[in-house]
Amino acid sequence: MIGLWDTTGNEVVKALAAERRSAGGVASGLALSLIAVVEERKVREAEAAATIAAAAHPCRVLIVVRSDLDGRSRLDAEIVVGGRLGPAEAVVMRMYGRLALHAESVVMPLLAPDVPVVTWWHSEPPETIANDFLGIVADRRITDSAQAADPVAALKRRAEDYAPGDTDLTWTRITLWRTLVAGAFDTTEETVVGATIVAPPSDPTAALMAGWLAARLGITPVLEPTDQWPRMRSVQLQCANGDCVTVTREEGTALFSRTGQEDRYMPLPRRPVGDELAEELRRLDPDQIYSEALGALAGIKHLESRPPQRVHIWRDPAQAQRAEAPVGAYAGPGGRAV
Amino acid sequence: MGNPLRTAQDRRLPRIPEPCALVIFGVTGDLSRKKLIPAVYDLANRGLLPPGFVVLGFARRDWGDGDFESLAYAAAKKGARTPWREEVWQRLASQFVFVPGSFDDDAAFDHLHDTLNDLRDRNGIAGNVAFYFSIPPAAFPLVLKQLARTGMADNAKSGGWRRVVVEKPFGNDLASAMELNQLVDSVFTPQDVFRIDHYLGKETVQNILALRFANNLFEPTWNSKYVDSVQITMAEDVGIGTRAGFYDAAGAARDVLQNHLLQLLALVAMEEPTSFDPNEIRAEKLKVLKAVALPKDIELGSVRGQYLAGWVAGERAVGYLEEANIPPDSTTETYVAVELHIQNRRWAGVPFYVRCGKRMPRRVTEIAVLFKKAPHLPFNPADVEMLGNNQLVIRVQPDEGVVLKFGSKVPGTAMEVRDIAMDFQYGEAFTESSPEAYERLVLDVLIGDRTLFPDAAEVEQSWRVVDPLEDAWKGTTPEPYRSGEWGPRAADELLAREGRTWRRA
Numbered sequence: 001m002i003g004l005w006d007t008t009g010n011e012v013v014k015a016l017a018a019e020r021r022s023a024g025g026v027a028s029g030l031a032l033s034l035i036a037v038v039e040e041r042k043v044r045e046a047e048a049a050a051t052i053a054a055a056a057h058p059c060r061v062l063i064v065v066r067s068d069l070d071g072r073s074r075l076d077a078e079i080v081v082g083g084r085l086g087p088a089e090a091v092v093m094r095m096y097g098r099l100a101l102h103a104e105s106v107v108m109p110l111l112a113p114d115v116p117v118v119t120w121w122h123s124e125p126p127e128t129i130a131n132d133f134l135g136i137v138a139d140r141r142i143t144d145s146a147q148a149a150d151p152v153a154a155l156k157r158r159a160e161d162y163a164p165g166d167t168d169l170t171w172t173r174i175t176l177w178r179t180l181v182a183g184a185f186d187t188t189e190e191t192v193v194g195a196t197i198v199a200p201p202s203d204p205t206a207a208l209m210a211g212w213l214a215a216r217l218g219i220t221p222v223l224e225p226t227d228q229w230p231r232m233r234s235v236q237l238q239c240a241n242g243d244c245v246t247v248t249r250e251e252g253t254a255l256f257s258r259t260g261q262e263d264r265y266m267p268l269p270r271r272p273v274g275d276e277l278a279e280e281l282r283r284l285d286p287d288q289i290y291s292e293a294l295g296a297l298a299g300i301k302h303l304e305s306r307p308p309q310r311v312h313i314w315r316d317p318a319q320a321q322r323a324e325a326p327v328g329a330y331a332g333p334g335g336r337a338v
Numbered sequence: 339m340g341n342p343l344r345t346a347q348d349r350r351l352p353r354i355p356e357p358c359a360l361v362i363f364g365v366t367g368d369l370s371r372k373k374l375i376p377a378v379y380d381l382a383n384r385g386l387l388p389p390g391f392v393v394l395g396f397a398r399r400d401w402g403d404g405d406f407e408s409l410a411y412a413a414a415k416k417g418a419r420t421p422w423r424e425e426v427w428q429r430l431a432s433q434f435v436f437v438p439g440s441f442d443d444d445a446a447f448d449h450l451h452d453t454l455n456d457l458r459d460r461n462g463i464a465g466n467v468a469f470y471f472s473i474p475p476a477a478f479p480l481v482l483k484q485l486a487r488t489g490m491a492d493n494a495k496s497g498g499w500r501r502v503v504v505e506k507p508f509g510n511d512l513a514s515a516m517e518l519n520q521l522v523d524s525v526f527t528p529q530d531v532f533r534i535d536h537y538l539g540k541e542t543v544q545n546i547l548a549l550r551f552a553n554n555l556f557e558p559t560w561n562s563k564y565v566d567s568v569q570i571t572m573a574e575d576v577g578i579g580t581r582a583g584f585y586d587a588a589g590a591a592r593d594v595l596q597n598h599l600l601q602l603l604a605l606v607a608m609e610e611p612t613s614f615d616p617n618e619i620r621a622e623k624l625k626v627l628k629a630v631a632l633p634k635d636i637e638l639g640s641v642r643g644q645y646l647a648g649w650v651a652g653e654r655a656v657g658y659l660e661e662a663n664i665p666p667d668s669t670t671e672t673y674v675a676v677e678l679h680i681q682n683r684r685w686a687g688v689p690f691y692v693r694c695g696k697r698m699p700r701r702v703t704e705i706a707v708l709f710k711k712a713p714h715l716p717f718n719p720a721d722v723e724m725l726g727n728n729q730l731v732i733r734v735q736p737d738e739g740v741v742l743k744f745g746s747k748v749p750g751t752a753m754e755v756r757d758i759a760m761d762f763q764y765g766e767a768f769t770e771s772s773p774e775a776y777e778r779l780v781l782d783v784l785i786g787d788r789t790l791f792p793d794a795a796e797v798e799q800s801w802r803v804v805d806p807l808e809d810a811w812k813g814t815t816p817e818p819y820r821s822g823e824w825g826p827r828a829a830d831e832l833l834a835r836e837g838r839t840w841r842r843a
Contacts, residue, residue: 176385179351253425261390267423
């Protein structure tokens with residue numbers, strides 16, 4: 001590991017090249033560059049997740065920590081190749097002052113040549129991705145609405161701000177649920193006429209589940225709020241012939257019940273963020289099913305036909321702060337939910 | 339009407355089999371304990387098994403479900419690839435059923451039949467059952483007859499699919515293979531018979547098809563104009579272990595050449611399939627197997643070897659003839675090298691050197707494509723002395739990956755050229771532990787995807803390659819080689835005669 005204090009972007013590029021050389025053949029095959037935008041206290045967590053994800057997708061991890069926007073412009077960097085990060089190579093960059101608004105100037109020369117770029121916000125999702133140049137350079141953008149103060153509102157915001165190539169980790173979290181629910185209809189020709197989802201009202205995964213079922217089946221799922229369970233509790237589908245299929249989460253497993261059959265237990269583990277990230281990195285093309293589900297959730301049609309390329313919109317937080325606080329529950333990075 | 343919740347674009351949702359049961363005959367055996375049960379656990383742990391999945395173990399033991407469960411528990415825990423999760427095991431184990439009985443016991447099979455019918459009504463399994471034959475081939479006819487007698491193998495009668503999984507060896511020559519194929523195909527329907535060649539379940543083997551047909555870089559050079567020769571090596575550092583009885587009757591050619599090596603050869607040499615449909619891939623593999631030509635003089639174009647005592651990996655190894663239960667005058671080979679040709683326009687004149695052996699210096703399976711040297715070298719001959727053939731090596735195991743070897747300038751003032759290797763390690767680029775071959779294959783059986791399973795025609799064609807070799811070898815004695823060596827001297831001479839050498843694998 002090399003630590004560089006009060007350094008420049010060029011020094012970082014050189015130090016990374018030197019580390020790679022001395023590490024020998026480690027990480028010679030790169031599938032992508034992963035830019036992680038994180039807060040200081042989540043750096044280790046992001047590293048751990050990236051290590052798991054890198055096991056499936058060899059990547060160069062560029063962790064960007066932006067803080068103290070009002071202070072002096074300064075760049076500190078930490079470079080790790082192999083070692084505790086497994087096969088990955090990582091550069092942790094801490095940026096202060098006005099430099100933090102131009103993080104891309106440090107990140108761009110560090111991107112591995114000609115491989116896809118993925119930007120992952122392991123923090124509150126940005127209000128508008130086009131404001132962050134790190135989102136513009138990326139072929140895929142991963143947000144995590146669960147980290148917002150109002151996750152469901154944040155997801156709706158994602159729909160408004162959507163461009164093909166965006167996904168949200170709340171979607172990844174319901175893949176196992178969706179697998180169980182979809183599996184129930186592999187062997188039956190029954191038409192689904194209704195669905196009930198029991199979940200806390202603020203659970204974004206339930207909202208996406210409802211969006212998915214609505215988009216796929218053309219039904220209007222009922223969201224039944226509960227405060228007994230911290231996360232989505234169950235999904236029930238009603239068939240035209242009166243049969244019911246219910247998937248209920250219990251700790252680490254799902255109870256799968258279907259009219260006329262014995263109850264079954266299926267594994268439904270909670271996965272570490274790294275596994276979720278790895279699932280995201282598996283496909284680097286736009287996830288059309290997600291865009292349909294997200295569109296159904298927010299009531300916006302044809303998300304998938306939006307242009308995939310964003311254009312950077314310069315927004316200076318120093319000026320924005322002086323202006324009126326944004327309307328709604330969500331106030332953008334560094335802002336406070338009202 | 340398909341499932342409205344599934345679409346081709348939704349690639350996050352994994353393929354999951356329909357509710358079904360897996361019946362394992364010979365569940366207490368080695369294969370079942372080391373590979374099958376761990377594979378089933380790993381599949382369950384990854385959430386790839388359907389609700390109501392049941393495992394039925396059949397073996398000659400006086401056991402209850404609990405005894406079976408504790409054997410399976412130990413086996414799964416020892417062999418599992420994915421992290422151990424007790425709750426997953428508990429759910430899975432609650433669906434384990436043991437049916438005791440011997441293969442000639444009508445009552446036991448009636449009991450199995452009733453159990454399956456009972457499951458159909460109770461578990462929503464709709465009669466879907468895969469029978470896994472983890473038993474010696476000698477017992478196949480007996481079990482098949484029992485399945486036919488009870489009607490358990492009948493798709494129509496059971497109301498679902500009934501599949502059968504057969505392990506190698508698929509017979510010991512063409513005649514016995516045909517007999518076996520006919521028997522299996524008559525009890526089950528031919529498309530419900532899955533022959534396991536576990537090599538085809540390996541990621542790198544499947545990657546051969548990706549490498550060849552997904553890229554534009556290699557295919558133009560993949561022919562006799564550019565390829566000098568191909569070497570396919572399967573070396574094992576172990577001896578015959580506890581398989582003395584089987585091995586001494588079979589030998590290296592029947593044990594691995596007939597199946598694994600010829601399958602690798604087929605994948606490397608076949609033409610592009612019109613689509614990735616199982617039938618199309620099989621059609622191309624079969625075509626190339628039909629084009630395989632043996633050396634005109636088998637005695638000259640092939641080498642048999644048998645290991646002597648020696649040292650392997652720092653340990654003393656006994657010779658083949660001193661192994662337990664091997665007759666002291668055995669002439670069974672533990673090493674085979676043979677020069678094959680493929681008679682079609684693409685490969686005319688390109689030798690395929692295929693070798694396999696036990697007690698080699700290390701365990702390695704690889705396919706090396708050696709390209710011809712550049713037609714003209716505008717360098718001083720002394721400067722290119724160290725330049726060999728360009729090579730593309732597909733390492734199947736261990737360290738799965740691809741190596742490209744080409745000439746490069748040595749830094750310095752002189753124009754000196756030597757070989758360097760550009761190494762792509764599958765396990766480095768994708769360190770996610772790739773699924774065990776059996777995991778993938780068991781899942782494919784339950785889903786009904788036949789891409790990775792050779793069919794009867796391929797098996798029979800492979801025997802047509804091996805049988806003449808066996809005939810020619812009858813009455814000859816294999817060449818001795820010391821354990822820990824790359825085979826007998828004669829194998830080196832086989833290549834040296836044509837100005838080539840084996841690649842040190």
